[in-house]
Amino acid sequence: xxxxxxxxxxxxxxxxxxxxxxxxxxxxxxxxxxxxxxxxxxxxxxxxxxxxxxxxxxxxxxxxxxxxxxxxxxxxxxxxxxxxxxxxxxxxxxxxxxxxxxxxxxxxxxxxxxxxxxxxxxxxxxxxxxxxxxxxxxxxxxxxxxxxxxxxxxxxxxxxxxxxxxxxxxxxxxxxxxxxxxxxxxxxxxxxxxxxxxxxxxxxxxxxxxxxxxxxxxxxxxxxxxxxxxxxxxxxxxxxxxxxxxxxxxxxxxxxxxxxxxxxxxxxxxxxxxxxxxxxxxxxxxxxxxxxxxxxxxxxxxxxxxxxxxxxxxxxxxxxxxxxxxxxxxxxxxxxxxxxxxxxxxxxxxxxxxxxxxxxxxxxxxxxxxxxxxxxxxxxxxxxxxxxxxxxxxxxxxxxxxxxxxxxxxxxxxxxxxxxxxxxxxxxxxxxxxxxxxxxxxxxxxxxxxxxxxxxxxxxxxxxxxxxxxxxxxxxxxxxxxxxxxxxxxxxxxxx
Amino acid sequence: xxxxxxxxxxxxxxxxxxxxxxxxxxxxxxxxxxxxxxxxxxxxxxxxxxxxxxxxxxxxxxxxxxxxxxxxxxxxxxxxxxxxxxxxxxxxxxxxxxxxxxxxxxxxxxxxxxxxxxxxxxxxxxxxxxxxxxxxxxxxxxxxxxxxxxxx
Numbered sequence: 001x002x003x004x005x006x007x008x009x010x011x012x013x014x015x016x017x018x019x020x021x022x023x024x025x026x027x028x029x030x031x032x033x034x035x036x037x038x039x040x041x042x043x044x045x046x047x048x049x050x051x052x053x054x055x056x057x058x059x060x061x062x063x064x065x066x067x068x069x070x071x072x073x074x075x076x077x078x079x080x081x082x083x084x085x086x087x088x089x090x091x092x093x094x095x096x097x098x099x100x101x102x103x104x105x106x107x108x109x110x111x112x113x114x115x116x117x118x119x120x121x122x123x124x125x126x127x128x129x130x131x132x133x134x135x136x137x138x139x140x141x142x143x144x145x146x147x148x149x150x151x152x153x154x155x156x157x158x159x160x161x162x163x164x165x166x167x168x169x170x171x172x173x174x175x176x177x178x179x180x181x182x183x184x185x186x187x188x189x190x191x192x193x194x195x196x197x198x199x200x201x202x203x204x205x206x207x208x209x210x211x212x213x214x215x216x217x218x219x220x221x222x223x224x225x226x227x228x229x230x231x232x233x234x235x236x237x238x239x240x241x242x243x244x245x246x247x248x249x250x251x252x253x254x255x256x257x258x259x260x261x262x263x264x265x266x267x268x269x270x271x272x273x274x275x276x277x278x279x280x281x282x283x284x285x286x287x288x289x290x291x292x293x294x295x296x297x298x299x300x301x302x303x304x305x306x307x308x309x310x311x312x313x314x315x316x317x318x319x320x321x322x323x324x325x326x327x328x329x330x331x332x333x334x335x336x337x338x339x340x341x342x343x344x345x346x347x348x349x350x351x352x353x354x355x356x357x358x359x360x361x362x363x364x365x366x367x368x369x370x371x372x373x374x375x376x377x378x379x380x381x382x383x384x385x386x387x388x389x390x391x392x393x394x395x396x397x398x399x400x401x402x403x404x405x406x407x408x409x410x411x412x413x414x415x416x417x418x419x420x421x422x423x424x425x426x427x428x429x430x431x432x433x434x435x436x437x438x439x440x441x442x443x444x445x446x447x448x449x450x451x452x453x454x455x456x457x458x459x460x461x462x463x464x465x466x467x468x469x470x471x472x473x474x475x476x477x478x479x480x481x482x483x484x485x486x487x488x489x490x491x492x493x494x495x496x
Numbered sequence: 497x498x499x500x501x502x503x504x505x506x507x508x509x510x511x512x513x514x515x516x517x518x519x520x521x522x523x524x525x526x527x528x529x530x531x532x533x534x535x536x537x538x539x540x541x542x543x544x545x546x547x548x549x550x551x552x553x554x555x556x557x558x559x560x561x562x563x564x565x566x567x568x569x570x571x572x573x574x575x576x577x578x579x580x581x582x583x584x585x586x587x588x589x590x591x592x593x594x595x596x597x598x599x600x601x602x603x604x605x606x607x608x609x610x611x612x613x614x615x616x617x618x619x620x621x622x623x624x625x626x627x628x629x630x631x632x633x634x635x636x637x638x639x640x641x642x643x644x645x646x647x648x
Contacts, residue, residue, distance in 0.1 A: 278595070278597055281594065281595055281596060281597060282564070282565055282593070282594045282595045283565075283594075285594040285615070285617055286510060286512075286513060286594055288617045289513070289516070289594075289615060289616075289617050289619070289622060290512045290513070290516070292617060292618055292619040292622075293512070293516040293519075293619040293622060294512075294516075295619070296619040296620065296623075297516075297519060297619075318618075318619070321617065321618075322617060322618055324617075325617030325618070329596075332596075
């Protein structure tokens with residue numbers, strides 16, 4: 001049931017999109033490409049469908065997780081960058097102010113010669129490396145900004161150096177020498193340059209900040225949309241998986257119920273059959289007994305006064321009744337062989353065959369039989385049933401060779417494979433025409449007339465039934481008037 | 497002989513079987529000792545001296561030949577009744593039946609049957625079987641000593 005639906009999906013998977021039509025004898029309308037996965041899905045077994053659906057859900061969750069993680073990471077990085085940018089802007093303003101103040105107080109010093117005015121300037125000289133270092137840190141990762149920081153560093157140096165030169169001039173040559181500088185500012189030009197660079201730095205940083213804010217907002221929107229759509233898709237998928245599983249469970253439950261119902265019917269039928277065979281065994285025998293009984297009583301009653309013909313008639317009546325009795329007994333054995341519980345042991349065929357031949361010794365009196373019996377293996381099976389099999393086969397071989405001056409009966413192993421072991425029983429008896437080989441193992445099938453060989457024709461039917469119940473096979477080969485070989489194959493391992 | 501007076505109880509619902517059995521016993525000259533019952537109920541009536549056997553001579557039969565399939569009360573039920581009644585238990589019971597079914601055999605013996613004989617289809621075999629049974633149980637076998645059997 002499962003395996004039948006397992007194979008086909010491969011055929012509908014690949015070629016449809018590539019060639020437009022799947023390879024087939026009759027022309028079919030090419031499947032629209034969007035139907036391909038549906039067709040593929042429908043051809044899958046329930047296990048594969050569930051697996052496919054869960055894989056899709058898994059992939060979905062993975063995609064959502066990866067994208068969300070990436071977006072969130074960007075957000076985190078951006079916010080860190082943002083705070084750095086704010087810091088940078090703040091620092092730039094501070095530097096600008098500090099530079100202005102330094103220039104201012106420097107000018108005052110040049111005018112007044114009051115050294116207390118130099119404090120701010122000195123402070124800036126001290127702080128400058130720290131400022132630059134800090135700036136360098138805050139602009140790490142942006143080459144443009146770092147370039148500007150280097151420029152700023154240089155121009156600040158120029159400004160400070162110009163201012164330092166003015167101080168030296170004042171100390172050496174007095175107020176008059178630096179008056180012009182004091183009015184114009186010792187490093188007016190440099191101051192302008194640093195101010196411009198600082199403005200540039202700030203502008204650039206603010207632009208970057210704005211860009212990042214927009215980027216973060218877009219990322220957040222993306223994430224939200226993705227989460228919403230993804231969650232919806234997962235829900236739909238999970239719902240369909242639930243539906244699939246539920247559908248399958250219901251189906252299985254239905255099948256189980258159906259099986260149970262059939263099992264019950266079968267059991268009832270079996271019980272009926274048992275009752276039937278019981279009543280056959282009991283009730284059908286009685287009239288037969290009466291026929292034979294009253295025929296015998298009649299024969300006794302008329303005594304010796306009976307003519308030859310009426311005597312023969314009476315004899316025939318008796319014999320027919322006996323034969324009917326034999327048929328009923330055989331049929332009952334046959335039906336019992338189909339129902340009887342089987343023992344699950346191993347049977348030593350060597351011993352079995354020896355004991356069968358020993359049991360047949362009375363029937364073999366006056367017969368010349370040359371036996372050739374191989375060393376036989378042990379086979380798994382029911383000892384009583386297997387005894388019946390070989391009893392029937394050997395009795396047949398003995399029976400159908402009774403026209404031979406010397407009967408030859410051979411029993412051996414035909415072949416042994418990993419799966420089965422084949423035993424044969426060969427005789428040089430009357431054989432049979434292969435065209436009737438199929439009939440041999442049927443119930444009440446006989447290939448010989450009743451006056452040639454006795455028997456009810458149930459023996460080989462029993463053989464086949466028992467061997468089948470052991471999971472094996474039976475067949476026969478024969479040549480008329482040359483002999484017959486019967487084969488029974490037993491599985492080496494019990495397949496039940 | 498004291499035992500010669502003891503009757504043989506034959507439970508057989510089929511008149512033809514009964515006639516054939518009686519014909520066999522006649523040859524052994526024991527037919528006159530046979531009491532024929534046509535169903536299980538009659539067997540129990542006989543054993544308990546009731547119904548049509550109310551005024552019979554007291555005493556258990558030498559043996560009961562019991563068919564399995566009988567109207568009213570079947571052989572196995574009769575057997576169970578006999579073997580669970582302390583006063584009847586000593587009576588030898590021989591199942592005489594057409595059935596060779598394993599479960600009939602098993603159940604009969606587990607209920608305490610003394611013998612189980614399958615009626616052969618061939619008359620001469622049937623004849624010799626009934627003769628031997630009659631001879632053995634009716635003449636050779638020493639029946640149990642008389643117990644207080646009938647309720648009367």
